[in-house]
Amino acid sequence: MAWHRATRSRLAILAGILGLLAAARLALELPAARRVLPAAAGDIVLQEVSTDRRQVALTFDVMEGDRVVGEVLDALARMRARATFFVTGAWARDHGGLVGRMARDGHQVETLGWRGTPLAGRPQREVLQELRESRAVLQRQTGRPVRFLRPPAGDHDAGVVAAARQEGLRVVLWSLDSHDWTNPGVDYIVDRVTGRVRPGSVVLLSASDFALQTPRAMPGILEGLAREGLRPVTLDALLQEGQGGAPGGTPAP
Numbered sequence: 001m002a003w004h005r006a007t008r009s010r011l012a013i014l015a016g017i018l019g020l021l022a023a024a025r026l027a028l029e030l031p032a033a034r035r036v037l038p039a040a041a042g043d044i045v046l047q048e049v050s051t052d053r054r055q056v057a058l059t060f061d062v063m064e065g066d067r068v069v070g071e072v073l074d075a076l077a078r079m080r081a082r083a084t085f086f087v088t089g090a091w092a093r094d095h096g097g098l099v100g101r102m103a104r105d106g107h108q109v110e111t112l113g114w115r116g117t118p119l120a121g122r123p124q125r126e127v128l129q130e131l132r133e134s135r136a137v138l139q140r141q142t143g144r145p146v147r148f149l150r151p152p153a154g155d156h157d158a159g160v161v162a163a164a165r166q167e168g169l170r171v172v173l174w175s176l177d178s179h180d181w182t183n184p185g186v187d188y189i190v191d192r193v194t195g196r197v198r199p200g201s202v203v204l205l206s207a208s209d210f211a212l213q214t215p216r217a218m219p220g221i222l223e224g225l226a227r228e229g230l231r232p233v234t235l236d237a238l239l240q241e242g243q244g245g246a247p248g249g250t251p252a253p
Helices: 002-029 039-044 067-078 089-094 096-104 124-142 158-166 186-196 214-227 235-241
Strands: 055-062 084-087 108-111 170-172 202-206
Touching: 039 158, 055 067, 055 235, 067 096, 067 214, 084 089, 089 096, 089 124, 096 108, 096 124, 108 124, 108 235, 124 158, 158 170, 186 214
Parallel strands: 055 084, 055 202, 084 108
Antiparallel strands: none
């Protein structure tokens, strides 16, 4: 009996720790795009694009694993859809074949920093070093310039924006969070994206191996967009067709 009580106690402690970790990540993930920046920063922080064309940007964060991202690439290829991948420099260094495939398949590859750790609150020299190192890896692997930074979890401050500006990068957040990284169910992910998306939306998705349901959600998302006459394009294409790429309204919760 004592052994069972001790086991139950350890399980309860473990469950509590996992709950706190999930809550901490949720706190980082959801409010980040709502963070208010000084007006001077607004010209390089992108949430969505004002456009009359029925186009959206599906953006995938990648920081670990290779199974999910491979399946996502397969799903996009089947539907001849284009997307933008924000990848960490460390992941790109170790997965050059997948980065090369992204570029060959017509997708855009941009930086998520070096390891996917928060950039806000850190010395600017450290942030600049991360941006330079990750950009060097990506440009070497794709042969294309890196133009955008997504701060991990969207967590940013004036220092991050200033560092991005110094490196000629535009900060990209999102206007619609799919919540796919929480593995809430394939139907939930599909319904959330297709039910809230609009022309010019920048949709946040995950293609790391912890986002187990994202590959199975992709057919439903892409078919739902097609039914609404919405075409997924890269960020560059969305900005070229949009009206200056001005930051949009309040991100969807």
